[in-house]
Amino acid sequence: MRVPLSWLADYVDLDLTPEALADRLTLLGMEVKAIERWGSDWRSVVVGELVAVDPHPNSERLSLARVNVGDGTLREIVCGATNIATGQRVPVALPGAVLPGGRRIERAEKLGVVSDGMLCSGDELRLTTDAEGILILPADAPIGRPLADLFGDVVLDVDVKPNRGDALSLVGLAREVAAVTGARVRLPRAEVAEEGPPVEERLRVEIEEPGLCPRFVGRWVDGVRVGPSPDRVQMRLLAAGMRPVSNVVDASNYVMLELGKPIHTFDAAAVEGGRIVVRRARPGETLETLDHEERILDPETLLIADPRGPLAIAGVMGGAASEVSEATRSVIIESAIFDPVSIRRTAFRYALRSEASLRFEKGQEFGLAPLGADRTAHLIVAWAGGTVARGRVDTNPREPEPVRIPFRPARVNRLLGTALSGAEQRELLARVGVETEPARGEVRVPVARGERPHDVVAAGEEAIVAVAPPWRRDLAIEADIAEEIARIRGYERIGGTRPDTPMPAYRRSPLGVRDAVRTALVGAGLAEVVTHALVAPEELEAYRLRRPVPSLDDPEPVATPIRVTNPLSSLHSVLRQTLLPSLTGVVLLNLRRGRPGVAIFEIGKGYGRGPEGPVEWWRLGIALAGAATPPSPLLPRRSFDLDDAKGLVEHVAAALGFAEPRFTAEADEPLFHPGRTARLEARLAADAAAIGLVGIVGELHPARLEALEIRDRLVLAELAVRGLGEGWLEPPKVAAPPRHPTVERDLAVVVGETVPAARVAETIRSSAGPLLRRLQLFDVYRGAPLGEGERSLAYRLTFWAEGRTLTEEEVEAVVAAVTGALEREVGGRLRS
Amino acid sequence: MSIDLAGLTRQLELLRDEILAAAAAAPDLASLERLQIDVLGRKGRLTAVLRGIGSLPADDRPKVGAVANAVRAAIEAAVAERREALRAEAIATRIASERVDVTLPGRPVPRGSRHPIPETIAAIAEVFGQFGFVVYEGPEVETDVHNFQMLNIPLDHPARDLWDTLYVDLDGYLLRTHTSPGQIRVMARERPPIRALLPGRCFRYEAVDASHGFEFFQVEGLMIDEGTSMADLRGLLDEFAGALFGAGRATRFRPGYYPFTEPSVAFDVRCVVCDGAGCPACSRTGWMTILGAGMVHPVVLQYGGLDPERYQGFAFGMGVERIANLRHAVADLRYYLENDLRFLEQFR
Numbered sequence A: 001m002r003v004p005l006s007w008l009a010d011y012v013d014l015d016l017t018p019e020a021l022a023d024r025l026t027l028l029g030m031e032v033k034a035i036e037r038w039g040s041d042w043r044s045v046v047v048g049e050l051v052a053v054d055p056h057p058n059s060e061r062l063s064l065a066r067v068n069v070g071d072g073t074l075r076e077i078v079c080g081a082t083n084i085a086t087g088q089r090v091p092v093a094l095p096g097a098v099l100p101g102g103r104r105i106e107r108a109e110k111l112g113v114v115s116d117g118m119l120c121s122g123d124e125l126r127l128t129t130d131a132e133g134i135l136i137l138p139a140d141a142p143i144g145r146p147l148a149d150l151f152g153d154v155v156l157d158v159d160v161k162p163n164r165g166d167a168l169s170l171v172g173l174a175r176e177v178a179a180v181t182g183a184r185v186r187l188p189r190a191e192v193a194e195e196g197p198p199v200e201e202r203l204r205v206e207i208e209e210p211g212l213c214p215r216f217v218g219r220w221v222d223g224v225r226v227g228p229s230p231d232r233v234q235m236r237l238l239a240a241g242m243r244p245v246s247n248v249v250d251a252s253n254y255v256m257l258e259l260g261k262p263i264h265t266f267d268a269a270a271v272e273g274g275r276i277v278v279r280r281a282r283p284g285e286t287l288e289t290l291d292h293e294e295r296i297l298d299p300e301t302l303l304i305a306d307p308r309g310p311l312a313i314a315g316v317m318g319g320a321a322s323e324v325s326e327a328t329r330s331v332i333i334e335s336a337i338f339d340p341v342s343i344r345r346t347a348f349r350y351a352l353r354s355e356a357s358l359r360f361e362k363g364q365e366f367g368l369a370p371l372g373a374d375r376t377a378h379l380i381v382a383w384a385g386g387t388v389a390r391g392r393v394d395t396n397p398r399e400p401e402p403v404r405i406p407f408r409p410a411r412v413n414r415l416l417g418t419a420l421s422g423a424e425q426r427e428l429l430a431r432v433g434v435e436t437e438p439a440r441g442e443v444r445v446p447v448a449r450g451e452r453p454h455d456v457v458a459a460g461e462e463a464i465v466a467v468a469p470p471w472r473r474d475l476a477i478e479a480d481i482a483e484e485i486a487r488i489r490g491y492e493r494i495g496g497t498r499p500d501t502p503m504p505a506y507r508r509s510p511l512g513v514r515d516a517v518r519t520a521l522v523g524a525g526l527a528e529v530v531t532h533a534l535v536a537p538e539e540l541e542a543y544r545l546r547r548p549v550p551s552l553d554d555p556e557p558v559a560t561p562i563r564v565t566n567p568l569s570s571l572h573s574v575l576r577q578t579l580l581p582s583l584t585g586v587v588l589l590n591l592r593r594g595r596p597g598v599a600i601f602e603i604g605k606g607y608g609r610g611p612e613g614p615v616e617w618w619r620l621g622i623a624l625a626g627a628a629t630p631p632s633p634l635l636p637r638r639s640f641d642l643d644d645a646k647g648l649v650e651h652v653a654a655a656l657g658f659a660e661p662r663f664t665a666e667a668d669e670p671l672f673h674p675g676r677t678a679r680l681e682a683r684l685a686a687d688a689a690a691i692g693l694v695g696i697v698g699e700l701h702p703a704r705l706e707a708l709e710i711r712d713r714l715v716l717a718e719l720a721v722r723g724l725g726e727g728w729l730e731p732p733k734v735a736a737p738p739r740h741p742t743v744e745r746d747l748a749v750v751v752g753e754t755v756p757a758a759r760v761a762e763t764i765r766s767s768a769g770p771l772l773r774r775l776q777l778f779d780v781y782r783g784a785p786l787g788e789g790e791r792s793l794a795y796r797l798t799f800w801a802e803g804r805t806l807t808e809e810e811v812e813a814v815v816a817a818v819t820g821a822l823e824r825e826v827g828g829r830l831r832s
Numbered sequence B: 001m002s003i004d005l006a007g008l009t010r011q012l013e014l015l016r017d018e019i020l021a022a023a024a025a026a027p028d029l030a031s032l033e034r035l036q037i038d039v040l041g042r043k044g045r046l047t048a049v050l051r052g053i054g055s056l057p058a059d060d061r062p063k064v065g066a067v068a069n070a071v072r073a074a075i076e077a078a079v080a081e082r083r084e085a086l087r088a089e090a091i092a093t094r095i096a097s098e099r100v101d102v103t104l105p106g107r108p109v110p111r112g113s114r115h116p117i118p119e120t121i122a123a124i125a126e127v128f129g130q131f132g133f134v135v136y137e138g139p140e141v142e143t144d145v146h147n148f149q150m151l152n153i154p155l156d157h158p159a160r161d162l163w164d165t166l167y168v169d170l171d172g173y174l175l176r177t178h179t180s181p182g183q184i185r186v187m188a189r190e191r192p193p194i195r196a197l198l199p200g201r202c203f204r205y206e207a208v209d210a211s212h213g214f215e216f217f218q219v220e221g222l223m224i225d226e227g228t229s230m231a232d233l234r235g236l237l238d239e240f241a242g243a244l245f246g247a248g249r250a251t252r253f254r255p256g257y258y259p260f261t262e263p264s265v266a267f268d269v270r271c272v273v274c275d276g277a278g279c280p281a282c283s284r285t286g287w288m289t290i291l292g293a294g295m296v297h298p299v300v301l302q303y304g305g306l307d308p309e310r311y312q313g314f315a316f317g318m319g320v321e322r323i324a325n326l327r328h329a330v331a332d333l334r335y336y337l338e339n340d341l342r343f344l345e346q347f348r
């Protein structure tokens, strides 16, 4: 809410600098977001007196004014406005002046006469909305004074929280100021000279929905002359961020800003027989609203209607037909209380949230209905003339009982960590208008309200009854009273203590496995990235795997995506199911920005729509592209390829204590290169029956690389990792190093090109038995003397036995068994 | 032919002189080794000469032995001396040949980087971990009930304006707008004493600029017990601010508003840019709000299954990007999800 301090000063004395006031309000929970100097953008604009106004010698439409700005000379200024006359005081922009919007004023020739400055309209100064005439200043405006001294203001931008609808008003904020300064609040004058006929002769109001409109106060004014509001009023409304419309409409807006009470005015001539009905819309009814939209009304909508049909959407927007215009002579003032939920729903339904609906939906003080009607009538008479009909129509004049909230000073202290006596607490409450009474008899303290109201009987404890002032609709339970006490006393005075209550039980962090993976991959030179969970639907489809990576301990992935129904952009309208498109995006971004190589990983979630609701699963994604090594005379230049990613997968598996991953060829995923893609799986080292890591690793299909304009390769991996969601790592169980010598044998196995290395290794492992402790491929060879279509895979086999030295014969026997198995199972022979 | 003592001694001396000269002239270690074996080995020349000792009278034999030992020692000494000389020469040669330009850069070691979002979450968790807070996580696709209703924000409540929400095509679900629903989930599974920390990704219907994003990260904290007070909250938050921004940094405790806390708190630290003088980063207030907090609302305790008369405590929530901005002097949170490696590689 924008608060011009000169206006706020109408309701409370302000003895503080704007900065100090802003600080106090902020510490009171009325956070001042900004302090704006209204008028600080008028430079070199001063008050001038029109000493003479003559016709321009060369133009019939222009005048030539002689202006005294108090500097001992008379300036000649050319002016196009017709409302000026000798003797008036007006704003003068001197040469060199800068107006709002950055417009510079210089000495300039206009049709043969040099104009020594400019006379300003209210619109040019953003003070009023009048762009036609020059702003005529009060006759006593001191000549030569900078305009900023006279009309400049300080405007506080106060962030009023949703629970404090009462403070969406100058009077409400004046009460807050009074709470800190001790000053008295002055309510605006609302007395009405009722010189017209009894209101009942003009206006009748019927409420069909008292639940949705618990109170309707109406007044009638005849004989108004609709026109612009006084300049001063326009200035205030503009400073508060509201556009002046006409004196009658401005009166209702003025009251809304002043009291927080939205008021609507109708052209009485458009209300059939002066009869107003407050009812729900009927099926098929329509209304042209003030914004000239023809709206089809939903039957939930509460209407202000006359016997012929809808006049306005109650509390939200008026109708065009009954709008107050220049032709209006009689005005109906509506000052009503509506059901907050109904107003909020209606405002959302028609996308018509306004300053008025914003206040209605927070709830309104009942007594504001008559006060608002009176104050509006008072201002209309003052600004637009007219005669007010005698009395008000009031459908429910009974004021509700004040809300009484018993509370226990000791419980307040327990909550706040303070030691305030009951008397101190009462004194603090009194400063915000919360009266207190001693509790009598058995007192039920409201601990919780809402679905399950919870009261506690204050037995043998001191209890006090707080009486909430009618405007404080936010006070309902004991904790609310505690907050008021803390707030008025100052949160800063709550001392800090370190908690000394019992500690909770130990719990393992769910981040453990993620941290281990991060440490491993960062250590291997990869950059961790975090990308959007919301992606474009096309990306989701383009990167969908035929066979998704299955989950290990997370819920299984679900193919149906979750879509956002109100996305900000289609680029981010669906929750991702794989990390691959986002990682590809990061690779492209960095390559296009000139980075020679990209090596990244992300630990993130996939999301899907399962039969029983949403499903989320964790994945590890890796992407590599471009230069694999930094430029250095010490490193060979090369680009990332599949082997790098496989190495990283093996590295992660080892870091997490899993066995070496086994790779199998994957030629059936259109996303990937059919000859350079593998599915993989790593078992737990401690439990070969359980899988620790599963996924896919491969190079992007060459056709896609071309489409993305990636020159060499893009390697991608997506993996499910046990414990990534909320797991931890079992510390490894280790063996003592062998105390007896180990024996190594190198075997070069010649096999056909089409035999996968994994099968050869598997054959060696299974035929060698338990003495084989390690198997390492150290060379691959093709060419003479091998035949066409053959290759040689050279392995180093390491053997040892527990508690004894292996004999030559034992090792030879194993090698013989391996040789036989290789020949039988993969058609291999040893290369001597 | 018989050899007498003098002849034998003479032979030994000749051998000595010859070998001493040869050793001094040996061009390398290998030839020196060969020379040594040739003379002193089991079948070497010295042994061959000494074979003549058997024809000497018994009295002379020790004398020859003494001479032979002296000759052997002389040869060994000469060989050793030459060996040392050759070694020194070889090392000098090696040093000369191996000289490099030590000012060249080293062989690069691959170096990765940790993303500032998880890193900042870890830093926050480390601080609160010292005070007994343990980490939990909740779902990102949440129910309206958990995200709003159980947090004392009924349907059609004006406070919903505080969270512009992204809704999904699943009835009753939305993308969580904050980590606060985790409060309900923790209370539902744990009995007090509770000290929980809930980090995670959140979503809002919010146009992207330097300080807003439609996806962002939060860390929620929750502490519930029988006597946990607002003073405890202040004390803990002061510890946190000191841990992150230095022990001397001033803090400010002021009223805030959340439907799920009562009283509610906004927590400020002295602007880390201007130190209170006033600058654009702090909207000229000299203070920066780093988190929102408050005493858990009795209705929220009820929805968590706790007796609001017996139990009380506090909750707090902070934006991870905001904390990361302050820690690393970042001015625009769009960098975090953009992932330009020139930005990310600075985080270690």
Ligand SMILES: [Zn+2]
Binding pocket: B271, B272, B273, B274, B275, B276, B277, B278, B279, B280, B281, B282, B283, B284, B286, B287
């Ligand atoms: Zn600052």
